[in-house]
Amino acid sequence: MKVMTRRLLVLGAGTAGTMIANRMRRVLDARDWEITIVDKDDVHLYQPGFLFLPFATYRPDQVRRSRHTLLADGIDLVLAGVEQIDAGAGTVTLGDGRVLAYDQLVITTGTSPRPDQTPGMLGDLWRRDVFDFYTFDGAMALQRALQQLTGGRLVVHVTDMPIKCPVAPLEFVFLADAWLRARGMRERTELVFATPLSGAFTQPVAAERLGSLLADRDIRVETDYLVERIDEQGKALVSYDERRIDFDLLVTVPLNMGAEVITRSGLGDELGYVPVDRHTLRSRAYENVFVVGDAADLPTSKAGSVAHFAVETFVHNFPLLVEGREPVDAFDGHANCFVETGNGKGLLIDFDYDTQPLPGTYPLPWVGPMRLLTETRANHLGKLAFRWLYWNALLPGRPIPLPAHMSMRGKDTSLLAAA
The missing domain is CATH 3.50.50.60 (FAD/NAD(P)-binding domain)
Incomplete structure (x- = not known):
C-alpha cells in the first residue's frame, strides 16, 4: 500500500x-x-x-x-x-x-522596517534628508546622500526594540565616524546616536565597552529616547517627553514588525x-x-x-x-554578532537567553582567533569573510564548524558577579 x-x-x-x-x-x-x-x-x-x-x-x-x-x-x-x-x-x-x-x-x-508607523517619517524628507539602511533601496539612497554631505549634524536613530540586527545602528555610527575622518569632514560634522535603551546596549558589560567607544569618538548619545514624531518643517526628531534632536541628515531605524x-x-x-x-x-x-x-x-x-x-x-x-516523539535538542537563544567599529577593526559578542556578552575568545576557548568584546583586526576580517560563508556554506546547508550552543569556556565569567 x-x-x-x-x-x-x-x-x-x-x-x-x-x-x-x-x-x-x-x-x-x-x-x-x-x-x-x-x-x-x-x-x-x-x-x-x-x-x-x-x-x-x-x-x-x-x-x-x-x-x-x-x-x-x-x-x-x-x-x-x-x-x-x-x-x-x-x-x-x-x-x-x-x-x-x-x-x-x-x-x-x-521582520521588516515600518516607517509608516512614525508620524512624519514617510513625509517629504523621506530619502531626501531622512534615510533608512535596512532595505536595499534605502541603503543605496543613503550612499548618494553621503556623497553629497559637507558637514552639519548627522543623527543615527533607533525607533524601538526589537529590531533586526540590534548592533547595526551602532556599527553605522562607528563607520560614519571613520568615513568622515578619512575625508577630513569629522570636525565639521556632529554625530548623535539616539536610542530608546538606557545605554548603548541592553547588557551591562557590553554596554560599558560600547559606550566607551562612543565617548572616545566624541559621539553624543541620547538615551531613553522614544520618538513620537518627526517635525518635517523643523527637521527634528521629537520624543514623547518633547526632547528635540535637530538634524541635517537623519539615518533612522524605523519600528520593525513581523x-x-x-x-x-x-x-x-x-x-x-x-x-x-x-x-x-x-x-x-x-x-x-x-x-x-x-x-x-x-x-x-x-x-x-x-x-x-x-x-x-x-x-x-x-x-x-512530527512523529510525536520527544525532541533531542533545545535552542538556547545563542547569538553572536560582529560589531564593526571602523578603521578596519571590530568587536565580537556572543550570548544566549541567560548569559550576557562577556570578554573571552571565540570559537576556540583560549585560542580564538576571535576576541570577544575587544577591538581587533581579526574580528573585522571575520565579518568580511562571513559573506563568502553565507553564500557558499550557510545557505546551501553545508557544515560550518561553529557550535550551535553557546559555551562558557574561554569567557571571563568573573564579570558576571560585578554586573
Whole structure:
C-alpha cells in the first residue's frame, strides 16, 4: 500500500527559510516528503551587506542573488505573495488566489522596517534628508546622500526594540565616524546616536565597552529616547517627553514588525511576531506550525546568527516532533554578532537567553582567533569573510564548524558577579 506523501511548506525564502529547505531536503526522504518554499520574488538579499552599501564598501551585486540558484534540487519554489494562513485548515492562500495545503508549516517570514508607523517619517524628507539602511533601496539612497554631505549634524536613530540586527545602528555610527575622518569632514560634522535603551546596549558589560567607544569618538548619545514624531518643517526628531534632536541628515531605524500576513491571519502578537516555545520553535497554538528566525517572538536578537543556530535545533528535532516523539535538542537563544567599529577593526559578542556578552575568545576557548568584546583586526576580517560563508556554506546547508550552543569556556565569567 502506497504511503501518502507529506507536504512541508516553508513561507519565506530568506536566511532561515532557505537554510531549512536545503537542510530538510537532505534529511527527509523525497519519496515521503514534498518541500515547497514561497516568497514574493526571486531576489535573495544578503542583509548584513546593507551596512556597507552606504559607504560604497560593497557593490550591489555582492548582496543580491537569485533564490532559484540557492535552492537544492527537489525543492519547489513558488513566487507569490502570501495573503492568508488558515492554520486550523492547514492551508495557505497566495496573492494570486492559489491555495497550498500543508501537513507541516514553517514560517520564516522575518521582520521588516515600518516607517509608516512614525508620524512624519514617510513625509517629504523621506530619502531626501531622512534615510533608512535596512532595505536595499534605502541603503543605496543613503550612499548618494553621503556623497553629497559637507558637514552639519548627522543623527543615527533607533525607533524601538526589537529590531533586526540590534548592533547595526551602532556599527553605522562607528563607520560614519571613520568615513568622515578619512575625508577630513569629522570636525565639521556632529554625530548623535539616539536610542530608546538606557545605554548603548541592553547588557551591562557590553554596554560599558560600547559606550566607551562612543565617548572616545566624541559621539553624543541620547538615551531613553522614544520618538513620537518627526517635525518635517523643523527637521527634528521629537520624543514623547518633547526632547528635540535637530538634524541635517537623519539615518533612522524605523519600528520593525513581523509580516502583515501574520497579523491578518491572527497568528501574531501586537508587533506581528508568532508566539513559540523558545526551545523547540513550535507554535504555542498549532502543533504542525514552526516559526524560525525573526518571525518568532523569541527573547533574543533578531539576527542571522540566531536564525543559523535555531535552524540547527529545528533540523535535529523536526523528524522526531512530527512523529510525536520527544525532541533531542533545545535552542538556547545563542547569538553572536560582529560589531564593526571602523578603521578596519571590530568587536565580537556572543550570548544566549541567560548569559550576557562577556570578554573571552571565540570559537576556540583560549585560542580564538576571535576576541570577544575587544577591538581587533581579526574580528573585522571575520565579518568580511562571513559573506563568502553565507553564500557558499550557510545557505546551501553545508557544515560550518561553529557550535550551535553557546559555551562558557574561554569567557571571563568573573564579570558576571560585578554586573
